[in-house]
Amino acid sequence: MRRHSLPMLRLLGRVAISTITFLAGTSLPPRFAARKAAHDTQLPAPLPHSDIAYPPFLLEELALQSQPIQVPTPSPSPAEDEWDSVPHIPPVVISPERMLVTVGNTIYMTDSHRRIVWKWPEEKLDWWPAITDQPLIIGDTVYVIAMDLTHVALDLRTGKEKWRGTACGRAGYKQLAKYGKNQYLLLVDMSGYAYTDKDRLEAFDLNNNTLWDVDFPRAATLQVWNGKIYAVARTENSVRVTEIKPPCNHNSLR
Secondary structure (H helix, E strand, O other): HHHHHHHHHHHHHHHHHHHHHHHHHHHHOOOHHHHHHHHHOOOOOOOOOOOOOOHHHHHHHHHHHOOOOOOOOOOOOOOOHHHHHOOOOOOEEEEHHHEEEEEEEEEEEEEOOOOOOEEOOOOHHHHHHHHHHHHEOOOOOEEEEEEOOEEEEEEEEOOOOOEEOOOOOOOEEEEEEEEHHHHHHHEEOOOOOOOOOOOEEEEEOOOOOEEEEEEOOOOOOEEEEEEEEEEEEEOOOOEEEEEOOOHHOOOOOO
């Protein structure tokens, strides 16, 4: 009898604990029971009624941020070769309350309830020019580049344009990167010009003033690390990293 008494006591103890737990769960005070029911049946925050239509993928991206971004096909549809050149740009998480989402030629600032805080551009435009790189945020400013040599600075809080850069020609803006505290870099695709086999790297201050520019290897990616600038060129079997140095009279970061 002694040999079987300990397992029997353990079994009775488990039954007693399960019974107490069940009774406690079914006899919650009305106040706490109401709170629990409200929490269990809480619905997602409703989307605002607005003349700004959510892109279909945007709702999915905000609900399931692990899903890959897919830019929706605009109307009218571009030619197939043009559509292939439109990059898929990941969102920029600014804080738990704000996320910057790029779709084609439009930027949406959204809040944690999937509501659009602002969008740029505000007016309805044709689908070009498509944004070509992830927007760069420095302080209270969002720097944006797009096709057709579009280069603008937006107020982070309101989405209003602070200034718009002007340029002309066959070049295209490819990449943005922060450089130091008060500069950023803009990589320019020069493949539209027959006289050069190089791209161009330009440095700006935060007020759209050009500080310097240098040649940059064609088909390379811009990287800034530890205060230095690199061109990263990938081939099928190798990766080539080349340091890009500013002109001698602009070798210090501001």
